Amino acid sequence: MKRMDILKSLATDNGKKMILLVMDGIGGLPGPEGKTELEAAATPNMDALARKSELGLLDMVDVGITPGSGPGHLSLFGYDPMEFSIGRGILEAMGVGALVGPGDVCARGNFCTRSDDDVITDRRAGRIPTEKSALVVKKLAESIKEINGVRVTFYPGKEHRFVVVFSGEGLSENVADADPQQEGSPMRWARPTVSDGERMADVANAFIKKVAEVLKGEAPANGCLLRGFSSAPDIPLMGDVYKIKPVAVATYPMYKGLAKLVGMNVVEAGETLDQLFDSVGRLWSDYDYFYVHVKYTDSRGEDGDFEGKKKVVETVDALLPRLLALSPDVLVITGDHSTPSVMSGHSWHPVPFLLASEFVRGGDSKSFDERECRIGAGGRIEAKKLLGLMLAHARRLDKFGA
Amino acid sequence: MKRMDILKSLATDNGKKMILLVMDGIGGLPGPEGKTELEAAATPNMDALARKSELGLLDMVDVGITPGSGPGHLSLFGYDPMEFSIGRGILEAMGVGALVGPGDVCARGNFCTRSDDDVITDRRAGRIPTEKSALVVKKLAESIKEINGVRVTFYPGKEHRFVVVFSGEGLSENVADADPQQEGSPMRWARPTVSDGERMADVANAFIKKVAEVLKGEAPANGCLLRGFSSAPDIPLMGDVYKIKPVAVATYPMYKGLAKLVGMNVVEAGETLDQLFDSVGRLWSDYDYFYVHVKYTDSRGEDGDFEGKKKVVETVDALLPRLLALSPDVLVITGDHSTPSVMSGHSWHPVPFLLASEFVRGGDSKSFDERECRIGAGGRIEAKKLLGLMLAHARRLDKFGA
Numbered sequence: 001m002k003r004m005d006i007l008k009s010l011a012t013d014n015g016k017k018m019i020l021l022v023m024d025g026i027g028g029l030p031g032p033e034g035k036t037e038l039e040a041a042a043t044p045n046m047d048a049l050a051r052k053s054e055l056g057l058l059d060m061v062d063v064g065i066t067p068g069s070g071p072g073h074l075s076l077f078g079y080d081p082m083e084f085s086i087g088r089g090i091l092e093a094m095g096v097g098a099l100v101g102p103g104d105v106c107a108r109g110n111f112c113t114r115s116d117d118d119v120i121t122d123r124r125a126g127r128i129p130t131e132k133s134a135l136v137v138k139k140l141a142e143s144i145k146e147i148n149g150v151r152v153t154f155y156p157g158k159e160h161r162f163v164v165v166f167s168g169e170g171l172s173e174n175v176a177d178a179d180p181q182q183e184g185s186p187m188r189w190a191r192p193t194v195s196d197g198e199r200m201a202d203v204a205n206a207f208i209k210k211v212a213e214v215l216k217g218e219a220p221a222n223g224c225l226l227r228g229f230s231s232a233p234d235i236p237l238m239g240d241v242y243k244i245k246p247v248a249v250a251t252y253p254m255y256k257g258l259a260k261l262v263g264m265n266v267v268e269a270g271e272t273l274d275q276l277f278d279s280v281g282r283l284w285s286d287y288d289y290f291y292v293h294v295k296y297t298d299s300r301g302e303d304g305d306f307e308g309k310k311k312v313v314e315t316v317d318a319l320l321p322r323l324l325a326l327s328p329d330v331l332v333i334t335g336d337h338s339t340p341s342v343m344s345g346h347s348w349h350p351v352p353f354l355l356a357s358e359f360v361r362g363g364d365s366k367s368f369d370e371r372e373c374r375i376g377a378g379g380r381i382e383a384k385k386l387l388g389l390m391l392a393h394a395r396r397l398d399k400f401g402a
Numbered sequence: 403m404k405r406m407d408i409l410k411s412l413a414t415d416n417g418k419k420m421i422l423l424v425m426d427g428i429g430g431l432p433g434p435e436g437k438t439e440l441e442a443a444a445t446p447n448m449d450a451l452a453r454k455s456e457l458g459l460l461d462m463v464d465v466g467i468t469p470g471s472g473p474g475h476l477s478l479f480g481y482d483p484m485e486f487s488i489g490r491g492i493l494e495a496m497g498v499g500a501l502v503g504p505g506d507v508c509a510r511g512n513f514c515t516r517s518d519d520d521v522i523t524d525r526r527a528g529r530i531p532t533e534k535s536a537l538v539v540k541k542l543a544e545s546i547k548e549i550n551g552v553r554v555t556f557y558p559g560k561e562h563r564f565v566v567v568f569s570g571e572g573l574s575e576n577v578a579d580a581d582p583q584q585e586g587s588p589m590r591w592a593r594p595t596v597s598d599g600e601r602m603a604d605v606a607n608a609f610i611k612k613v614a615e616v617l618k619g620e621a622p623a624n625g626c627l628l629r630g631f632s633s634a635p636d637i638p639l640m641g642d643v644y645k646i647k648p649v650a651v652a653t654y655p656m657y658k659g660l661a662k663l664v665g666m667n668v669v670e671a672g673e674t675l676d677q678l679f680d681s682v683g684r685l686w687s688d689y690d691y692f693y694v695h696v697k698y699t700d701s702r703g704e705d706g707d708f709e710g711k712k713k714v715v716e717t718v719d720a721l722l723p724r725l726l727a728l729s730p731d732v733l734v735i736t737g738d739h740s741t742p743s744v745m746s747g748h749s750w751h752p753v754p755f756l757l758a759s760e761f762v763r764g765g766d767s768k769s770f771d772e773r774e775c776r777i778g779a780g781g782r783i784e785a786k787k788l789l790g791l792m793l794a795h796a797r798r799l800d801k802f803g804a
Contacts, residue, residue, distance in 0.1 A: 029763060036763075061802055062405055063783050064790035065412070068803035082403050085803060228804070340761070346801055348794040349763060350781070370763055380781050 004078070004241060006400060007388050011243040016329040016394035018244075019280065019290045020076060023316060024069070025298030027338025027351040027370065031306040037297075037341060038352065038369040040306075041313040045320040046333065046354065046368040054360040055368065056378025057350035058386060060337050066348045072336030073258050077238055077291075078387035084235050086261060087173065089228030093163045094260045095253025096155040100232045105171045105200055108228045109162040110179070111136060111221035114212065118187040120180050124160040125221040136221050137162050143214045147207045157253070160221070166203060172196040177227040178204055190226060200229060237263030238289075242391060247286070249279045250293035259291055277319040284326055292323070301339030309341050330393045331356045332386065333368065350380060357393035406480070406643060408802060409790050413645040418731040418796035420646075421682065421692045422478060425718060426471070427700030429740025429753040429772065433708040439699075439743060440754065440771040442708075443715040447722040448735065448756070448770040456762040457770065458780025459752035460788060462739050468750040474738030475660050479640055479693075480789035486637050488663060489575065491630030495565045496662045497655025498557045502634045507573045507602055510630045511564040512581070513538060513623035516614065520589040522582050526562040527623040538623050539564050545616045549609045559655075562623070568605060574598040577631040580606055592628060602631060639665030640691075644793060649688070651681045652695035661693060679721040686728055694725070703741030711743050732795045733758045734788065735770065752782060759795035 028036035060067040061081050070091060071081035093106035100106050111133060113122035128136075137156040144152050150168030157163060174197035178190035190204035191197075204226050212223045238246050240263065248259030249269045256266045265287070269279040273294065280290050294316055300308035323331060334353035337346050352373035361377045374380075381389070391397045430438035462469040463483050472493060473483035495508040502508050513535060515524035530538075539558040546554050552570035559565060576599035580592035592606035593599075606628050614625045640648050642665065650661030651671045658668045667689070671681040675696065682692050696718055702710035725733060736755035739748050754775035763779045776782075783791070793799050 029761060030765060034765060057781070062408075062790070063787040064792075064794040064799065065408065066794065066799060066801045068801050071803040081803070082405070082408065085403075087804065091804065343761065347761070348791070348799070349761075371766065374763075374779060374781070375777065 003385070003388065004236070007078070007391070007397065008241045010397040010400060011241070011391060012396055012398060013243045013288075014394070014396055015288065016396060017284070017288050017290075018330040018390050018394050019292060019323055019328045019332070020390070021292045021294070021323065021331065021333045022076065023294045023297040023313065023333065023335050025301045025337055025339025025346065026335030027340070027347070027349050028301070028309070029340035029342050029349065031342055036370050037301070037306060037309045037313060039371070041310045041317070043313060043317040043368060045317045047366070049320070049324070049356055050354055050365045050368040050372065052360070052362055053354045053356040053365065054362050054378040055352070055354050055365045055373045055376025057373050057380040058334060058353050058383040059350050059380065060383045064348050066346050067337045068346070069254060069336055070258060072383070073255065074262070075383035076334070076336060076386060077262050078242060078384060079235070079262070080384050084233060086233050086258070087228050087230030089230035090232060090261065091254045091257040092157070092228070093155070093165060093230070094257030095255070096157050096163050098153070098155045098163050098165050100165055101167070102232065103171060104165055104167045105173050105229055105231050106163060106165045107204065107226040107230070109164050110225045110227070111160045111162070112223050112225050113220045114187065114223035120183060120185060120187055120225070122220060123179070123183055123225060127159045128221055130158050133157070133160060133162065133221070136215070136218070140211060140214055144207070144210055147203050147210060150203050152207065164207070164226070166200065170199045171203070171231070172200050173229045173231040175201045175204060175229040177225070178208055179225040179227050204229070233261070235262060239263045242387065243396070244289040245287045246289040246291060247283055248291045248293070249276055249283070250291070251276060252293070252295050255293045255295070264291060273315060273319060277322045280323060281326060297335070298339045301341050302344060304341055304344035306341035329357060330390045332390060334386070351383070353378060353386065355389065355393065359393055405787070405790070406482070406638070409480070409793070409799065410643045412799040412802060413643070413793060414798055414800060415645045416796070416798055417690065418798060419686070419690050419692070420732040420792050420796055421694060421725055421730045421734070422792070423694045423696070423725065423733070423735045424478065425696045425699040425715065425735065425737050427703045427739055427741025427748065428737030429742070429749070429751050430703070430711070431742035431744050431751065433744055438772050439703070439708060439711045439715060441773070443712045443719070445715060445719040445770060447719045449768070451722070451726070451758055452756055452767045452770040452774065454762070454764055455756045455758040455767065456764050456780035457754070457756050457767045457775045457778025459775050459782040460736060460755050460785040461752050461782065462785045466750050468748050469739045470748070471656060471738055472660060474785070475657070477785035478736070478738060478788060479664050480644060480786060481637065481664070482786050486635060488635050488660070489630050489632030490656070492632035492634060492663065493656045493659040494559070494630070495557070495567060495632070496659030497657075498559050498565050500555070500557045500565050500567055502567055503569065504634065505573060506567055506569045507575050507631055507633050508565060508567045509606065509628040509632070511566050512627045512629070513562045513564070514625050514627050515622045516589065516625035522585060522587060522589055522627070524622060525581070525585055525627060529561045530623055532560050535559070535562060535564065535623070538617070538620070542613060542616055546609070546612055549605050549612060552605050554609065566609070566628070568602065572601045573605070573633070574602050575631045575633040577603045577606060579627070579629040580610055581627040581629050606631070635663070637664060641665050644789065645798070646691040647689045648691040648693060649685055650693045650695070651678055651685070652693070653678060654695070654697050657695045657697070666693060675717060675721060679724045682725060683728060699737070700741045703743050704746060706743050706746035708743035731759060732792050734792060736788070753785070755780060755788065757791065757795065761795055
């Protein structure tokens, strides 16, 4: 019997409330002074909480494997990331509010600048402003409703980005990107990676040509590229499996999209960390599982900005009392992967977690950081098991077997 | 998706170099003074390296399972030893240079002394010298080319040992040893363990009788036993899966054989530890994964010789700077199983490992031994995941998922 089936059979709704606070890319490596970002940051609130929590490390996907944000989050939400996979296209599509039904295929679009003989001179059309981009999308949406019998729906994105959803018979996500990757190169057209992708590739290429027709004479956006063809995965919904009412409190589209995909409600949570943390209180009576996503730890890590990442941690620490004031039955602080500043990118290193509840075997951790988590009472576990552990601490799981 | 398939899809060749130093049977148990062999040995070089490495423990096959050398090494090379299995016969066959193709079956032969009524009086024919044995093999090879339509190829081995490869239709490795196990017992003939082994068992028994005919009147080698019937396993090659150019720097046939089986290049590495370690430098520019095998830790452990095993560790420690001088991007020191001197044999105890790279969460280990490995930053992991971890530290793995 698979773990997910067992948990489903044991889960009950007792109304207890759980918060999963994800500091994206939180895991680190020793920086300039031999301390990691978490060790270097002044985090009095997290450290006080650590002293009465279970600390541990999460393997997000598997030992040595560096997770993208998709697999990292799926694990945190209780899914086996080696079993369920989700393309970036579908994530971003859902993040901008697009609905992708069974059989539909979505793709990320970039407005680009192209020459008459289809050389791509700027893959991002000078990063045109979001407002300008939205106007271009509006014009296209009015002109292009259908391609070869396939319905086309547009969603504007940030700057040069948009999302398009193709709805019709015989479509498949097995299509390679229509993108030359390099500027100054001739257009690279969509092509099937598996034979069932032929129709989608044909439709995509016809779509790109139609966009160029409609935008003829415009500048800098006079064409488009399409990437990340994806269909909605067949994934059980988190609420159904775990008997919870989950809500996503996130700012960035991709994380909202992922949450929507697993069946979370996605709300408007503002743009600042301040607004984000306040949103949890506002929503407190309506849900029982709160996924709170802080993007900037990862952003600064990706920048290779050790001090910057450290400061984001300190900001989150200062906001933590707002979550504690709600007296959640279970609170977890962790990340979806490590992003050590010294590597300027995601890494495979296991991710620290802190679990606070009434029922922890804690009491001997001094602070929330990688070293304390390594020797903490939570041990080293697979991230996909974390949600089950949270449900257990919330007493939301019955006994297994008589 | 399986781990091996995921790693295959993520692996890239960036030219970074990795060394896997295997001290066979390195894991130990406390001896006379309450210290393990590793703890008792003076290892200044390993200890200095430990202070800037990740230390941990490897479960070679599974908790409580004592691995043979085959499964232990398969794990280290990135294979699931519960999925892939390799008979000792095939290992030794490859170690003496035998080629075993699809459908062939090989077996280890022992020359023995037998009576006219097939009682085995000496299972090793007085351990006849290697040179004498080679002459007997030559005589047999000239006389026996085929048995019941199955082609027979001989390879001489050390002392009383040889290898025979059977090539023909309808052969299977599902045959129990033709060996009475005890001296003074009547011959025990080959017999199928599964019905598809019948033809191979018949051919083996006819072969043994033919050998006795050819050697009639000789002494002490006037017959043979056959053990370890094995066909070449269908195993993906290490270089193809992990995008590396691996080489085996080993002295003993079985380890060379195993390395060859997984697709490593096998070179002449000399007979002494001194020559072995020097070989790595000589080969440095031609490969990127160096499997270096030290046999004697296991040999002394098997002998129950605590001091002897300790001294081998000290010898290896003194040679370690030759590997460090090459500045490998990743260096792992570990074993293929534990061989505690106090047990005089392999054991199930997890095996200490040390991983040195630019990207470790280390800095708090004091020395390389079982106790420090237990609390080290590397944690306790399945040995089959070690190679993936090495690839990660060499930055040879792309991110998994978007």
